[in-house]
Amino acid sequence: MAGELPPDARMRASRAEYARRMNRVLDYIDQHLDQALDLAQLADVANFSRFHFHRIFAAWMGETLGDYARRRRLETAASRLARGSGEPVLEIALACGFGSGEAFARAFKQQFGCTPSEWRAGAPQRAAALLAALHSNPDQVHSNAGQARPRPPGDHDGSLTLYGETEMDVHIADLPAVRVAYQRLIGPYGPQIGVFWRQTMAPWMQSHGLDGQLCYGVGHDDPSVTPPDKCRYDACVTVPEGFLPTGPVSLATLPGGRYAVARFKGQPQTIGNAWMWLTREWLASSGLQCDDRPSFERFDPAGSFDPATGDMICDICIPVRAL
Structure with missing residues (x-):
């Protein structure tokens, strides 16, 4: 037929x-x-x-x-x-x-x-144990927890030393809601997320003329709580109004509002350490708290990787409200 x-x-x-x-x-x-x-x-x-x-x-x-x-x-x-x-x-x-x-x-x-x-x-002890586990597992995230320094109370802006000589700028911004197409990966956070972007999401984006659009990575689960094989990660790309998804792709809206935004530049295996210290150290010292909107990584595909150093470049965005 x-x-x-x-x-x-x-x-x-x-x-x-x-x-x-x-x-x-x-x-x-x-x-x-x-x-x-x-x-x-x-x-x-x-x-x-x-x-x-x-x-x-x-x-x-x-x-x-x-x-x-x-x-x-x-x-x-x-x-x-x-x-x-x-x-x-x-x-x-x-x-x-x-x-x-x-x-x-x-x-x-x-x-x-x-x-x-x-x-x-027991939250502080679990956070310390997770950092130690990440440090001891070369397939996940390397960390130098002893080199991190908390921010002064109430100081929301500026930079935060996370590990080694790396610093991140942290500021508060009102972000607009964003319409995205996404594909979902269920499994442990770590190297397979990069593989999922390269082998699954990027080819789909290119075939639909979206390879230059702003992208977002959304980890829905706390790996210190959810079993690794149940963790959900969405690889997202901004889409225009009226876009109709094809293949294994769904549409969603990332909510807008007030976010703590931190520019990350470093080796990909250290981003888990950055997330950990932003949520466990910076946030606790900021006078703010998370709300129930999703956190995400935001990046421009054209500028998300430095070939000279192998560094990954993105914004870590955490939804916040007053304590």
Whole structure:
């Protein structure tokens, strides 16, 4: 039949459509953690059969819908507890979809082996342990935690020494909302993100005339909380109004608002160290706190790499509000 795709192309197109639909569901769940998640409603979001959706979800994600939603609620709560913002535990529990503080405490202890209050108190020790683990793992991120210096309280602007002789400028900016097309990688943060950009996202961008557009990398999960094989990363590119995605690509809007913006220039394996100290040291000394918008890396593909030094160049953007 004229115009019919060959079998391999049909298979790729079908898998791409499944990826788009499942990403819609995952995004919807994250945006509605404080609400009851109805199976039929989620099936409609994905445009899958209500009768078969639970089985499709479990096969695609490797966990049932109920287990996934519970894990995301608890991981989100754990990240909020670790911010040091002083939010009441009950307020966090309700915001993450738990009906009472008691139900939240039971589920939290079952997941993480400690109470929410103990988790909050142990945040500095976990951060130090994660830095030590990153330092000892050459496939992830090298760090020199002892060389970092916290910023003076309330000082939001200027530069921050992170490691060695490297400094980052940190300033507060109001960023506009941005419409992006994205492809999602699920798995450990680290070198495979670069491979995903080079082998998957960049060829797609070039084939759609987007290789000169501003790009964003969005890591949705805290690797100190979420299992490595469950971490989600979105490779995003700015798209014009009316753009229609093809292949395994979905559309999203990165929200605008107030961000702490830090220019990073350094070896790619050190960017995890930069993220760690910005969120654990600079932020704690800034008089600000994170809110629930996503953090991201922003870069111009044409100027994101220095061939002479091998340095990566990007802006680390962290959503902030007053304490």
